[in-house]
Structures are given as structure tokens and as C-alpha cells.
Amino acid sequence: MKHLLALILLFAAVPAALAxxxxxxxxxxxLDAxxxxxxxxxxxxMLDMANVxxxxxxxxxxxxxxxxxIAAAQHHxxxxxxxxxxxxxxxxxxxxNAKAAGVAGRALFLEEDLxxxxxxxxxxxxxxxxxEMITRLRPALQTLTPGSRIVTHTFTMGDWQADAFKHVGERTVYLWVVPAKIAGTWRFTLGADTYAVDLTQNFQKIAGTLRVSGKEAALSNAVLSGDSFVFEAEGLAFEGHVLGDAITAKVTRAGQTFDVTATR
Ligand SMILES: C[S@@+](CC[C@H](N)C(=O)[O-])C[C@H]1O[C@@H](n2cnc3c(N)ncnc32)[C@H](O)[C@@H]1O
Structure with missing residues (x-):
């Protein structure tokens, strides 16, 4: 009886899903599209913009x-x-098509629900x-290795603004570079000084403050691209890479450049 009920429910669900x-x-x-x-x-x-x-x-x-x-394998x-x-x-x-283009070994096609x-x-x-499909995919896209590129034709990622776009005739293509997760408080020492950098992040947009010796200054020219970032504050120019909970950076102060590591 239980099985019969399950079968009835299953067959009732199929046409509903199709509809x-x-x-x-x-x-x-x-199809979803x-x-x-x-x-x-x-x-x-699209492939040029992603620099494949x-x-x-x-x-x-x-x-x-x-x-x-096929174009990614053949031309890039x-x-x-x-x-x-x-x-x-x-x-x-x-x-x-891949076979005809001679790239069957490097172009793989999977029959799957994306x-x-x-x-x-x-x-x-x-x-x-x-x-709506791009919105649903966004959380997975955000977990790609920082620096990965995402390119779309016509449709965008809502409030995750594109890093670049280009018109091709009547069409527009958009590029995003997956940003590293950099928000938090990072600490490092330089000579006798201990610095703290408080960073906030909205996708690839970063802002924050630098604290040292009881002083606090807003960061200027702060840019994050993939795992690379730059900012300036309090006479320091910071140019670094973030990997998990560690930053390695070159910090220029008073004309001298130092290698620095910061932790969160
Ligand atoms: C607008 S076409 C884009 C085709 C190709 N990317 C191009 O730009 O020429 C969308 C494609 O998504 C496929 N599609 C729709 N829903 C899908 C899903 N849930 N999983 C995988 N593919 C899907 C369709 O079969 C169709 O080939």
C-alpha cells in the first residue's frame, strides 16, 4: 500500500515538473534556459576578456x-x-563539433544539470x-579559487558588479574576477611598530582603516583583484597577496620597501 502511494505521488509529480x-x-x-x-x-x-x-x-x-x-581549446x-x-x-x-575541430581530446562535454x-x-x-540561474549559481561561483574569471553574455550577477564589460555590436559581455576573502583585522610589525588593518569587503570592493601607535587612518586607493591587493595609509604603500589567513606584502615606508607578513 505504501509502495502504491509512493508510485502514485511520483507519477503525479512528473507532469507537474514538466509543466x-x-x-x-x-x-x-x-530546460532552465x-x-x-x-x-x-x-x-x-568572452574568451579574450577572460584572457584564457x-x-x-x-x-x-x-x-x-x-x-x-571548442574555441577555448582550439584558439586559446x-x-x-x-x-x-x-x-x-x-x-x-x-x-x-569538437571532433570536426580536432579538439575532441581537450574538449569534454557532460550531460548534466548545471x-x-x-x-x-x-x-x-x-x-x-x-x-535567475546566475543568481542561483553565484554562491558556488564565489567559492572558485581567487583570481578565477567569470564571463557572461548579456546577463549580470546582480549586486556583484562586474570588473569590466565590453560591447560587441548590440551585445555586452561582462567580466568578474573572483575576489579572495580578505575581510577582518590583520596585524603586522614593521621595525618597532605594530600595525593593525581593519578591512571590510563587499565582493571585490574593499575599505578599511590602519591603526598604529594610537592613531587611525582611512585606507586610500584600496583595490582587490583576485588574491592581489594594494592600499595606502599613514605614509605606507601596501602591495600584497592573501592566501587563507596569511598575507605576504611589500610595504614601502619613507622610500624603503620591506617584506612583511600579516595574519588575521
Ligand atoms: C542560451 S543557451 C547558451 C549556449 C552556449 N553557452 C552559447 O553561449 O552558445 C543555454 C543552454 O543552457 C542549457 N541548459 C538549460 N538548462 C540547463 C540546466 N539546468 N543544466 C544544464 N544545461 C542547461 C540549454 O540546453 C542551452 O543549451
Whole structure:
């Protein structure tokens, strides 16, 4: 009886799920976004903007006919390029296209729901997806290795402002560099002085104060890009990298530059 009830519930749920999806693929598979290919000049602009090179692992989430993935392997020599698409027709097309382009060994296509896929190894993520999908993906995108690049076609990441954008004809492509997590109080010593830097962070935007010898000064020209940052305060120019709970930096004071490590 219990089993019968479970089966009835299961079959009742399937048409409801299908009805909820606004878009379907060629075989009727429900999609979260329709298949609309990115024009090749826009593909080129996206990969150029992300500065894709031989060290990169590129993922296109919702990869369509594989054009971004194939171009990343073919024209940018990406170490690995992966396309994820839920539609088996697109995956078949992509594999054929990769073979024709001679990059079948370096362009990999996975028939998966992108919301269940693991793209944490990506150093570059490309997307031409609807805004609500990008919003849903944002927490996972924020956990990519700092310095990883994300490029979108047309749609943005809401209040996570793009680092750069470019118009390509009527279209716009956007770039984000995944920022390191740098908020907190960092302490370091320089000569006889002990400094504390209080940093706040809103995505890639940073601000804060420097405290030394009972004085406090706001940071100026503070910029974070990936794991690299700079700021100035109280006659110091700070240029550093953050790795977890450690900062290594070059600090210039009164014309002299020192190697400094700071901890949080
Ligand atoms: C707008 S097209 C973009 C295609 C390709 N990235 C391009 O720019 O040419 C969106 C793609 O996302 C795929 N898609 C939609 N929902 C998906 C999901 N939940 N998981 C994986 N792929 C999905 C569709 O099949 C379609 O190929």
C-alpha cells in the first residue's frame, strides 16, 4: 500500500515538473534556459576578456553546441575545456563539433544539470544563462579559487558588479574576477611598530582603516583583484597577496620597501 502511494505521488509529480519548465529541448527535456547560441564574435570577445590561456580550465555552464568550449581549446589552447548541458541533443552536437575541430581530446562535454554539477576546478567560467540561474549559481561561483574569471553574455550577477564589460555590436559581455576573502583585522610589525588593518569587503570592493601607535587612518586607493591587493595609509604603500589567513606584502615606508607578513 505504501509502495502504491509512493508510485502514485511520483507519477503525479512528473507532469507537474514538466509543466513548471517554461523551456524544452528538442527531445522535450525541460530546460532552465532555452538554447540560443552566442554569435562567434561574442564568443571570441568572452574568451579574450577572460584572457584564457594554456593554464586554464574553462567551463561553459549550459554549453549548447559547444562553441565556447571548442574555441577555448582550439584558439586559446586551454589546458582543459568542459561544457555542461542537460540536453542530450546539444551534447551529441558538441562532441561532433569538437571532433570536426580536432579538439575532441581537450574538449569534454557532460550531460548534466548545471545546478548539480561540480565545476570547482574551473579557473574560467563562461555563461549565457538567465539572470535567475546566475543568481542561483553565484554562491558556488564565489567559492572558485581567487583570481578565477567569470564571463557572461548579456546577463549580470546582480549586486556583484562586474570588473569590466565590453560591447560587441548590440551585445555586452561582462567580466568578474573572483575576489579572495580578505575581510577582518590583520596585524603586522614593521621595525618597532605594530600595525593593525581593519578591512571590510563587499565582493571585490574593499575599505578599511590602519591603526598604529594610537592613531587611525582611512585606507586610500584600496583595490582587490583576485588574491592581489594594494592600499595606502599613514605614509605606507601596501602591495600584497592573501592566501587563507596569511598575507605576504611589500610595504614601502619613507622610500624603503620591506617584506612583511600579516595574519588575521
Ligand atoms: C542560451 S543557451 C547558451 C549556449 C552556449 N553557452 C552559447 O553561449 O552558445 C543555454 C543552454 O543552457 C542549457 N541548459 C538549460 N538548462 C540547463 C540546466 N539546468 N543544466 C544544464 N544545461 C542547461 C540549454 O540546453 C542551452 O543549451
Amino acid at each position: 513548471q519548465s517554461k523551456y524544452t529541448g528538442d527531445t522535450g527535456i525541460p 532555452p538554447y540560443v547560441p552566442t554569435a562567434m564574435p561574442v564568443v571570441k570577445a 590561456g594554456p593554464a586554464d580550465i574553462v567551463y561553459d555552464l549550459g554549453s549548447g553546441d559547444g562553441r565556447l568550449v 589552447n586551454a589546458k582543459k575545456a568542459v561544457g555542461i548541458d542537460i540536453d542530450p541533443v546539444r551534447i551529441k552536437e558538441s562532441n561532433e 545546478f548539480r554539477s561540480n565545476f570547482s576546478e574551473a579557473t574560467v567560467v563562461t555563461m549565457y544563462l538567465l539572470p
